[in-house]
Amino acid sequence: MTANMASAIMGDLPWSEAARGGRRDWTVDASDLSRASLATQSDRPDDFEALKAAALEGVKARRRGRTVVLPGPEGDVHVLDVDKMDRHSQRRLMERVMATHGEADNLPLLQRVAARLERVGMQPPSVEVRYRGLSVLSRMTVGDRSLPTLKKTMKRQAEPVLRKLGRGPKVAEFPIIDNASGVIKPGVFTILLGPPGSGKTTFLQTLAGANRRDHSLKVRAQELSYNGRQLHEFFVERAAAYVSQNDLHYGELTVRETFQFAARCQSSGYKRDLNAELEKREQEAGITPDPEVAAYMLATAAHRRHSSMMVEVILKLLGLDVCADTVVGSAMLRGISGGQKKRVTSGEMLVGPVRALFADEISTGLDSNTTYQIMRALGNFTRVMKVATVVGLLQPQPEAFSLFDEVILLSNGKVCYHGPVEAVLPFFEGLGFRCPPRRGVADFLQEVTTPSDQHKYWDPRGGKPWHFLSAAMIEGAFKRSPQWGAVQAVLDSPFGRAAADPLALATKKYGQPRGELLRANFKRTVLLQARNKVFTIIRTAQVLLMAFVVATLFWREDKNTVEDGNLFFGVLFYSILYMLLGAISEMHLLVARLPVFWKQRHMRFYPGWCFAIPTFVTRIPYSFLEATIWTMMVYWIVGFSPSVRFLMFWFQLFLINVWSVALFQLIAAVCRDDTIATSVGSLFLLLFINLTGFVLNKTDIPPWWIWMYWANPFAWVTRALAINEFTAGHWMRPDPYNPGQMLGLEVLSFRGFPSEYWWVWASVGFLLVSLLAIVGLFLAAATYLGAPKQRHVLTPEAVQDFELSRKELLTPQPSVTEETAERGAVGWPSTVAEAGSVATASVAPGRISSVNTATNAAAATAKAPPWEATEAAGGTAGAAGTAGRVTAAAVPAPAAAGAADSNGAAAAGPERVLVAAGHVTAPDSPAVHGALGQPGQAAQGLGTVAEASAFSVASDGMDRAGSGPMTPRRAFLLRASQRISFASQQADAYRQRTVIPFTPCTLTFKNVEYSVPLPPDADKERADVPSAGPHAGNLRLLKGIDGVFRPAILTALMGASGATTLMDVIANRKTSGLITGDIRVSGHPMEAKTFARISGYVEQTDIHIAQTTVAEALHFSAHLRLPTTVDQATREAFVEEIMALVELGRLRHAYVGVPGVSGLSVEQRKRLTLAVELVANPSIVFMDEPTSGLDARAAGIVMDAVRATCDSGRVVVCTIHQPSIDIFEAFDELLLLKPGGATIFFGSMGDESGNLINYFQSIEGVPLCPERVNPANWMLEASSPGAEDALGVDFAEIYRSSQLAKEMGALIDQHHEPKPGAAAAVMSELHVPGFREQLAANLRRNFVIYNRAPEYNITRAAITILVGFAFGTMFWRLGDNRTTVSGVLNIAGVLFSSTLFVGISNCLSIQHLIAAQRTVFYRERAAGMYRVLPFALAQLLVEVPFLIVQALVYSCIVYWMVWFARDAASFFWFFWDFLLTLSYFTVLGIAAVNLTPSVPLSNVLCSFFFGFWNLLSGFLIPLPAIPGYWIWAAYINPVMWSIYGLSISQLGQFGDEYITDLQGNTTSIPQFLADRFDWHTYMTGPIVAILCAYILAFSAVAALSLKFINFQKR
DSSP: OHHHHHHSOOTTOHHHHHHTTOOOOOOOSTTSOTTOEEEOOTTSOOOHHHHHHHHHHTSOGGGGGGEEEEEOTTSOEEEEEGGGOOHHHHHHHHHHHHGGGOSSOOHHHHHHHHHHHHHTTOOOOOOOEEEEEEEEEEEEEEGGGGSOOHHHHHHHHHHHHHHHTTOSOOOOEEEEEEEEEEEEOTTOEEEEEOOTTSSHHHHHHHHHTTTTTOTTEEEEOSEEEETTEEGGGTTGGGTEEEEOSSOOOOTTSBHHHHHHHHHHHHOOTHHHHHHHHHHHHHHHHTOOOOHHHHHHHHHHHSOOSSOOHHHHHHHHHTTOGGGTTSBOOOSSSOOSOHHHHHHHHHHHHHTSOOSEEEEESTTTTOOHHHHHHHHHHHHHHHHHHTOEEEEEOSSOOHHHHTTOSEEEEEETTEEEEEEEGGGHHHHHHHHTBOOOTTSOHHHHHHHTTSTTTGGGGBOGGGSOOOOOOOHHHHHHHHTTSHHHHHHHHHHHSOOOGGGSOTTSSOOSSSSSOHHHHHHHHHHHHHHHHHHOHHHHHHHHHHHHHHHHHHHHHTTTOOOSSHHHHHHHHHHHHHHHHHHHHTTHHHHHHHHHHHHHHHHHHHTTSSOHHHHHHHHHHTTHHHHHHHHHHHHHHHHHHHTOOOSTHHHHHHHHHHHHHHHHHHHHHHHHHHHOSHHHHHHHHHHHHHHHHHTSSTTTTGGGSOTTTHHHHHHOHHHHHHHHHHHHHHTSGGGOSEETTEEEEEHHHHHHHHHTOOOOTHHHHHHHHHHHHHHHHHHHHHHHHHHHOOSOOOOEEEOHHHHHHHHHHTOOOSSOOOOOOHHHHHTTOOOOOOOOOSTTSOOOOOOOTTOOOOOOOHHHHHHHHHTSOHHHHHIIIIITGGGSOOSSOOOOEEEOOOSSTTOOOTTSOOOOOSSOEEEETTEEEBTTBSSOOSSSOOTTOOOOOOOOHHHHTSOOOOTTSSOTTSSOOOOHHHHHTSOHHHHHHHHHHHHHHHHHHOSSOOOOOOEEEEEEEEEEEOOTTOOTTTSOOOSSSTTTTEEEEEEEEEEEEOTTOEEEEEESSSHHHHHHHHTTOOOSSEEEEEEEETTEEOOHHHHHHHEEEEOSSOOOOTTSBHHHHHHHHHHHHSOTTSOHHHHHHHHHHHHHHTTOGGGTTOBOOOTTTSSSOHHHHHHHHHHHHHTTOOSEEEEEOTTTTOOHHHHHHHHHHHHHHHHTTOEEEEEOSSOOHHHHTTOSEEEEEETTTEEEEEEEOOGGGHHHHHHHHTSTTOOOOOTTSOHHHHHHHHTSHHHHHHHTOOHHHHHHTSHHHHHHHHHHHHHHSOOTTOOOOOGGGGOOOOHHHHHHHHHHHHHHHHHTOHHHHHHHHHHHHHHHHHHHHHTTTGGGOOSSHHHHHHHHHHHHHHHHHHHHHHHHHTHHHHHHHHHHHHHHHHTTSOOHHHHHHHHHHTHHHHHHHHHHHHHHHHHHHHTOOOSHHHHHHHHHHHHHHHHHHHHHHHHHHHHSSSHHHHHHHHHHHHHHHHHTSSSSSOGGGSOTTTHHHHHTOHHHHHHHHHHHHHHTTOTTOEEEOTTSOEEEHHHHHHHHHOOOGGGHHHHHHHHHHHHHHHHHHHHHHHHHOOOOOO
């Protein structure tokens, strides 16, 4: 026995091991397993089981269940406690179990986990989701009612009342999902596809149970179950994870902290119970598990507060380990990229115990390789771990699409297909559709159900003509298919609930105990507070500064008279007021954090009170700090009672600060909108401040407001602090002017306050009780209130799309009339009747296609390869109709004769083409013309209907029937050689028919370099930092780039980095950095101002004024960017031409709206951005990633517009990010950059990218491009830095020495010099609109904006009326009480309060509107639309009528309710001074926005001014009492002049009325004002001039800020 003990490992006795030759190390290095013991036994055979047993003997019995033993590389073992693993040990374990399986492939590990379960007869818990007859209904607003004008908004607000009275419009319920049925099986990887607006997001949310609390939706279903259990029988949020397409995160947290919090809240779920059962069965069966797998499973199931193994795994699989410790970032905080943020959204849900995953567009912003890796990992996880997974993707590449097992196709809420991926193409082929060979299946599926694109995929080889198949018809065909039969069989058989794993569905509401969730929220909230340093520092600095100002302003005040007591009263009032105002920032901060909170609360991360309690409690230390700083500085310097009463002063300020924080947090939680919360908060401020007993004496408060006085905590604190101070010993002496009274008691009596000290303690009790009530309400609001309801809007076009999708069509629909087309209605494809008839054009939405005869179609077919001939002759058979005859309908011609339509087709001229019974005839002739462009020529010899209906494509790419060219989509599917020839002819035709011709030009550049200052954290060894030359010491981003961009040649800029930078440099859009090189336009040196007028820049972010319509946005751009020589009629015709070119005709009256909230869709917004630049008639157009964030169909529509723009003869240059094969091959030339900004390819791409592929394949070592692989993906991978290092070559050097570079260099030289006789464009010759036109255009647009900004104007009107009536009722008829000092002070008090409250409200409420306009201003100014002064002046002038109405309404309410002086002159001066006061406050809000990068910072800046202006307004401390070193601050205070002017306008004319002042002297009212306040009646006129000067000064600051400060750094 002794021998056995000597040879065994003694767990915690390392000296015993050392005696027998072993060793034990407690590691501290990050590369080793933290707190893992290492034992070696080199002197005996490797017996892992014996070593494991011996190692576990030294572990305490209660920890053995959380301890694993891993074999070492040399016969040693590692003892690992999973509860004590730190981040480094977790990462090391993860790398160990995945070391042999590649960096991102999780399949072998998952298979090992599954094998361990199978050995004991276990399976991972799984769920099967069934839905039958599922419909989701929503109330929708249809049509132009979505335009939020003031009139329509008021009408909409009144509709609920009118509806109850039977007078309001009925509310229509729109089926977003319509009668869907299906089964989501465990272990099946499913992709969800569908065109925009098909209901994909609602479908995923409904299946995941994520919209059950959305009361605007009605979910109806015969069955919606998980494992046969209805959603109300368990907590579906803990079994299913919904990954939103909106990235909602706290920007201050790092990626790892975000994941760690999610993991801590969700816990390991079923994994711990699964491990316990697994270990039990293994022990019973005598099975030894794989130690690495056992360690991995135990570590991922362990609950860790500080680090989680699952977090490290998900970080690795999503490729986020490189940025794990980087903050997520926000609008004000730079963080990770958009693509990484999208992955964080996915990972936040994946770290939990997911059994069903519903992911919505999670690949947006990711490159194809990253998307593929993530989809592969998800697919492996789904199949091996039996997870039910549905993923919606925007533009899935063929490689990613091939990873899925099943596909669900949604269209207008109908499930058109749900079955195996391999069966989807045969299904649609059975309907007569075919996917082209070089077209992705996913792209085909997203377009084949849409009215505008379905015709492209009709297969004419079946001998049948095409007619539109609606979504309802496709659904009907699907329900007759074998795929539906399999689904139906599953739905008809009941689920065996008894056989379901009980671990699969959660029966507990939350994954952790409430206490643990509360601790997790506390930790996160403290972290957020610590990271939010800017506001903390600014607020603390403000408190210090204002405390210093107050202390020095009231330095050692005397205590001899009641007047001195009033000054101390002013200090007390201002101290309370500043504690109140300091809490307002909490309201804005909480409103910004609510969306993330709502998401996590709905996903059952934690209950609402777990978020609310830390939010409130963690703010208390800041209240403590602010109260302490203020008390320490103000109390002693001002000269308050030097006694223990100091503590009561501090305690009251501390309590009221905490109370204010709770109040504003409650307001934020209830209002849930920043604008509404600000308004409500302002109303509370109004009531609290005016009813404290200081502004309005307690004895003068009307009886109907006295209840508010007693309910006002600030009144209690004011009374308590006054009693605390004025009952102190140094105030308890006789009043010199009233010896029979104590001075302190006289001061209290003057304000109507009692003198008993118990009121001080009563204040403490009232504050604590009311604080508990407010905190309770805050907890309730956080627990039960959700996000504000969103109004769902449908355009008329969407309604028609929906109606068409529900029709069981036997024949195609007729074309629309001119009237319906003008309203933006859609026209569906027209038809031809039969063979032998003239083929009509297909009028797809927004398109008028050219008509071709059978002869032309046959010619095109004969000259093309088999498949291309099919596409040419019949692949777009939707150009014409099918069987049956249609009712006659008029097809409108474009507005201008000869104008191009959206497909580039020539127009029919001024006449209208009549479509009747399948024939096309003109009103004046039976001959076919117009679309054919050849009057008198009849169509002869029609063959089959398919041939008659085809778009003919000859070898030169032109329609031989006449001037009508093919559609852009057909054009960019041509071979590159055909397309370039086609583009040249198309450009000539466009220039001949366009309303406003432009001058084509060529852009060349040589040796372009760009550098920026070297960042402090840059790696100087790896960074390109020249040691000499103009870029010496800077970080060089572009290096020696040459190129040429030519008309009608569509050029792509690509590269891992530098593409957008190069385009910004060439387009002259950089605002910082150093640029060198020679850039020329048509051989002439580029001049910045002139170049801005002849070029257009389409930014990646679509920035527009939300309140305008599409037509208004285009007309505004055209008015300011076209030469003044263009008359209005021509300009309007040109705008119509451009709308047709980019297919915006149907949307001319559509509301632009806010991205992601209302208005246009993403792709429509992108086309509008392009059109805004095209109406300037530029010769050069730059586009930054035009297809980013779009699905395949939307990207195709945008590329239609881009191709049409290029084919008009313009220079078009686009940066592009991981395009699909169709989009990539739509480009003619490519300029490719490597990291570091050097050219590695520039030239023609060739047919099917042949030139590009041949060039790279000619480089030794570069792998061949596989068949059916996107050349763009292959090219980026083949030229990546990793590939370059592996080959040991420099692709930039290879290109510079290549024949291609020499040929392109010769081409550049050819265009780099001006042509003989060509003159450079001169600014004066461009006839730019002058100042008057620019001001008028901006002013007109601003009036439109204000009319459609009800949230601004209605809020302002409501605040004005409410504040007016509040002041009127508070100071009811006190304006006539001028017989006492108290009465005069009350009049001054109402003037003081009204000036501040309404003015501050105006200042704050305008800032969001101005910030949105400033963003658009940056774009429009860079485009050269207008100068700064017209824009700034228009912002000011548009406010004038609204301010006049506001001032007049307020004056009429307050003036007569308060009963001020009843003469016309006094009313006029009151109105005039108040109007000027509102004006400078409003202009201050504009200037503050222009001076700061964001609205929160502008609020902070304004609050700084408000504090000073309030203190030095002359009311709290009269001018004669202000020390000489601060009097200058009072005289530069506009609020002081406002109160001065308003007061003398109401009191200055009463020279014949006398009052007795506080010293017992009788004096006239004007003399009293002069003696006490230094206000003189002769200043009435000068004050008006002074206030006007402030308005001009703030206006100048606003304009100069726009001119010289640009926060949009490029």
